Amino acid sequence: MLLHPQAILLLLAGITSPAASQTPPSLINALVASGASQFASIIQSDSEVLSLYLSDRVTTVFAPIDSCVGDSPLQERDLSASQRRAAAFQSARGTTTLETASRSLPGSSLETNDEAPLLDGRGQRIVIDTRPLNATSPTKRWASSAILRRQVNGTAQSLLRISSGLGKTTNVIKGDIPYDGGIIHITDSYFTMPQSLSATSQATGQTAFAQQLSLSNTTSTLDTTHSVTVFLPSNAAFSSFPNSTAPQQLVSDHVVPGTVSYLPDLRDGSVLTTQRGETLAISVRAGRYYVNGGLITQANLVLENGVAHVVDRVSLCLNCATKTQVLKPTPAPPATAAASSVSMSSIGLLGVLVYYVGKMVLA
Template identity: 30%
Template sequence: MRCSSNLCIALTVATLTTPLCAKRTKAAPGVFEALSNSGASQFAAAVRDTPDLLDLLIAGEIAHLLAPADSHSPSLFRPRHGSLPHERRASNSSTPITLQAVAYNQRLEDMQSGTSRSRALKGRTASPDPYYGFVVETVHEANLNDDAGQNLVVQPVDHYSASDDDDDGPTIIAQVYSGLGKVVNVLKGKFEFARCANKTGSIYRVEDYFSVPENLCNTVEKLKLTIFEALVKCSSLGELLNRRPSITVFVPSNEAFEDAGIVEPDHRFSKQTGGKIKSLVVPNFLGYTPNLEDGQVLTSMNGTKIRIEIREDGIFVNGAKIVQRDIILENGVAHVIDEAFPWR
């Protein structure tokens, strides 16, 4: 007989809190005990309410949880009324939760030991190329090629060292770039939980939930990149750019457009604008900053060549500097640049 939804969840939770797996590691606690130990009980409650994530945890497919600490983030809770207690958001609570779960990634392990910082410093002293972190794949669904899960970019913080004194508060060891330009701090400290087959998973504390990536048009609207938004609308490219998987978009800032003489675009720009917008879009390439290389030449949607330069003062795209990096989209990534190079 098929069990009810609530019973199935209860059985799954029991599996994750008691050693039902014959080969479960004895030295590490279950995931919910580990989350409690890490000070992430609110996140633990959200995980309990997310059946898909529970299934992956019980199967041993989740190696890392980036868990918002209770003391920092009440993001999944809100007051229903001023005098009533908090309640969980009714709208698809699983959406931000799956964005916090990652399959095994060695660089996350290195980050806690300071190895990633050592690589960063070596990169800065041995060559002119700054170190731009690494990409992790979450179990959150995304519109990317090869059915990949949603990616996030992790940037280790240079001033971290394994001997830092924590008396003045938690040490920030990295930052995570997520949707809508949100950047979340990762705190020093790792908590292990038991997986099957004598494996352990890791819990890293973060200061907030990651923002769920949205499509390009929603993203530029919410970031108030109004001129680019208007140009996309009048060129009728919005639906194409929102749906095409694995794109990289270089978005000129409002100031960049103003410097190029584009202030209040309207439908008169539609015929000439389409090609210029396409010259800012690279198809079938996830150009997160860790994936960009000095001297690399990318081909845009209309065939324009885009040359990447990595200097000590930043990353440049056809001479335009990236001033806001790694804005994660549901179908790729966007970077804000300080020149509208197709309009030069």
């Protein structure tokens, strides 16, 4: 039986329409449909930013939801240099889905399109943190979906928790939205732009370390040093530390130059070398991260020139006559009673043996 031409057209339309409907929308249309129309307007307001977002350098977009941006229209058609950097900071160079981002512990870092001169031309990074909220006391269930998805303000689920500048956290509340150039994740706020070591120390409450920077006259130097990892002793740690160490020496023992080690880069047994040549050993115990025995209590404070981690210890030096090691290694556990008993028994038997051998020789 021959089909009528109109029937053939309808059949072809039925075959092709599902494929056509699966074509991802453009970036702007996808943002508007997902509740990020204000961010879409910001992107469109500046030709430089729009060109970036339409290029292959952007494959993952972190778009703030309208409710956190506000409804006031843009008064200018061109963004300032700092606004362009902030817009570029919201985009990543690799495609990252919720599944791939949540797969590893303690998380991963993503390179954004905010080019950072103090990172030697590399893009500034954001850090996905897949640890539980109480990172100083994790449980065996920390990688479960129930842990990775928590309530934010009692309304929206946090699908990913992301650290940016000043230790601020942004939550992905809607993810894996396809567009014709990649993936969109809707967030509950903008990422916070990274700042200097001194500004970050002050803003995150580590004022004692900031004071040491000032006393050592190293504030400006360390703020502009390329690619550093810094371990910031907390104020509580300083308050219990009989500080007789020169400020410059103390600061240099907490700064690791030439490397940027976010928490996902720190491995159990790895070793870092400080500015003064001291050795810092990393250990991971029950999901907690230690640096020469000092517990990292707040990780991934993204800096303009690297990253900082807060530690709970400023220990006495191991050998004050020659050099100071500020972060002290964890002491070995004491011998057990059973081990002590065996040791004493061995000594007793040896003494008896020596006694009888002596008598035989004298005889």
